[in-house]
Amino acid sequence: MSTPPEPALDCPLCPRLVEFRARNAELYPDWHNAPVGSFGPDNARLLIVGLAPGLRGANRTGRPFTGDWAGDLLYATLAAHGFTRGTYASSADDGLELEDVMITNAVRCVPPENKPVGAEANACRPFLTARIASLPRLTTILALGKIAHDNTLRALGHRLASAPFGHAAASDITAPQGKVRLFSSYHCSRYNTNTGRLTEPMFNAVFADIRRYLGA
Secondary structure, rough: OOOOOOOOOOOOOOOHHHHHHHHHHOOOOOOOOOOOOOEOOOOOOOOEOOOOOOOOHHHOOOOOOOOOHHHHHHHHHHHHHHHHOOOOOOOOOOOOOOEEEEEEOOOOOHHHOOOOOHHHHHHHEEEEHHHOOOOOOOOOOEEEEEHHHHOOOOOOOOOHOOOOOOOOOOOEEEEOOOEEEEEOOOOOHHHHHOOOOOEEEHHHHHHHHHHHHHHO
């Protein structure tokens, strides 16, 4: 049986993450506390791959990059480049819709200290492979951070050396759809923006490159 693009809400594959989910469900019973599904239309040409759900962001709201600083920056940038309809309001029921873009994560469950281990990325990778393959019009992938970048390459069976990570880097790689351009950016985390590793103009420039590549 082939792997589906999304894990079950009670996915048992990673014992440490299962335990962390259960612990958070006890502490915060009104939160999502489960694997976070991808968000966006199935006809998207752009797939954004993040690292993993944030504890008080996607793990709480149940939607990728929703409810924390990283989402505030990502969705504002998507809106500025014409990838959204509606208004982002940090909630999964805010009515926001994505245009021509889907957002997912390399690891679908929140990890302790926002740091998944290699075995967890390996266990979750078949879902990323399936998610990529499920998008018939896909031409472009944006990886947010090196871990997401490396997991995307591994999900497609590529050597990491074939497309080295770098902020604003772009490489053509093969995917089930054919040639896909892989763009990379530093992750839009509060830590990266607070330290100046990533600025809003830098992030906007990456999306400007993607918009030019996609065309109108």
